[in-house]
Amino acid sequence: MLDDFMVRATLAGLGVALAAAPLGCFVVWRRMAYFGDATAHAAILGVALSLLLSTSIFAGVLVVSLLMATLVSLLSGRGYAMDTLLGVMAHSALAFGLVAVSFLSGVRIDLMAYLFGDILAVGKDDLAIIGAGALLVVSLAGWRWSALLTATLDGDLARASGIDPKREQLVLTLSLAVVVAVALKVVGALLIAALLIIPAAAARPFCRTPEAMAWLAAGFGAASTSGGLQAAFWLDTPTGPTIVCLAAILFALSSLAGQLRRRRSRAEPSAEATPRA
Amino acid sequence: MPLLSLDDLHVALGGRTVLESIDLRLDRGEIVTLVGPNGSGKSTLLRTIIGAVQPARGRLVRQPGLTIGYVPQRLAIDATLPMTVTRFLNLPRRHPKQALRQALEQAGVPGLSRQQVTDLSGGQFQRILLARALLEQPDLLLLDEATQGLDHRGTADFYRQIESVRRELGCAVLMVSHELHMVMRASDRVVCLNRHVCCQGTPERVVSSPAYRELFGADTADTLALYRHHHDHSHHDATANTPAPSAAGASHPEATP
Structure with missing residues (x-):
């Protein structure tokens, strides 16, 4: 079954979507959309370095993303606003990465594959790495869920309950680095952040609890990756961007539904507004 | 052993000393107010x-295993985060349904359990915050101007609830409050703070102490004057400031909140 490239691609997409869903929710709740971008752009530097040093691409990307995540965590709250800091680091990392790639004479590398992903070329080894990464991230998110959620609500509230918000943030940023490294093959460096944010944002209007939002985001993510894969196959379009397009369409439909529902509940005072015993 | 003891505690924020030489002890069952x-x-x-916040100097000793219930001054929940009241009360630890219902009833907001937290009024949310803190069965309850946004009735209920919580749980309560007349009635001990501990003791003693009068105005019966602070005493060197006219206390009502 795994010999079929479409099966491998579908499984890879599902793995990334599952891992991205809970983290994407935190990225949305904590307003750190830029963070995903920064880590993802740093991935290109990782690609360049691992080609220069002829190590595995996955390892290079993972190391650079982890470094980037740690650096941002350490530097945050020290004079510069977070978005400035992330803007500087994201684009510098991308620029240095692109320059470094140009030094690689002799090796013709397909830069497009790293910028936009190459999900159809996912091999069995890639699949194993994606599976392991997704499992790690999902179990980490599940294990730290309550603590992460409390720290997201309010740092002091977390402290009072004996939760260190700094540590939880580190857990989150390191998990993000793993997702970036794992997702590079699937949607590429430029679109990883989209896979984090868009399914979570699309899930928001239908959810009443954080857990529901994470599950629905996983569902939307899975629908986008597997649907996008099929669409790209039939329409002969680039796969990574097609996946993100599908996620964007889901987002548009969901916000429309959310608007409609809100208007309806405003028209007729809903039962929710009156306290129930 | 006291629940909490602070010993010559100094705290600096951004290089500026915010607290100095704080000595404070809290024992089980005490209600202490910071003004x-x-x-x-x-x-x-x-x-x-x-x-x-990490102290720059001094010692802060908590009793081992001390459980703290904390009600912050304000808490902004991002609109992108869906959260029902029930889910909020269950963070970070889950509680049995019965306990949740009881907590909401005690807080005077029964039936809100399915509401989104972001849809609550300021006063309702404040009560939910208290209910959440109490569910943890804290040894020490910390309230930072927790009656903000509550109406008169709500405030009175709130202090009554604190009183009964203290009786039932036997916890200590340390609260910050601006409602001095309420505070005086509800507290066992008042600590008057102005970067250092100006004075502390029973409400009666604190009110009649010179340091308190200096801080809150000479006429302590006048609640308007209570809110005013004269920067006319220096804690570092006695020659730095000349005292402002002491009559200023009650004669500028426009400056009082």
């Missing part, structure tokens, strides 16, 4: 006790 002007370090003291 002091804006910027006197009341919230910082609470944040130091929960561990969000």
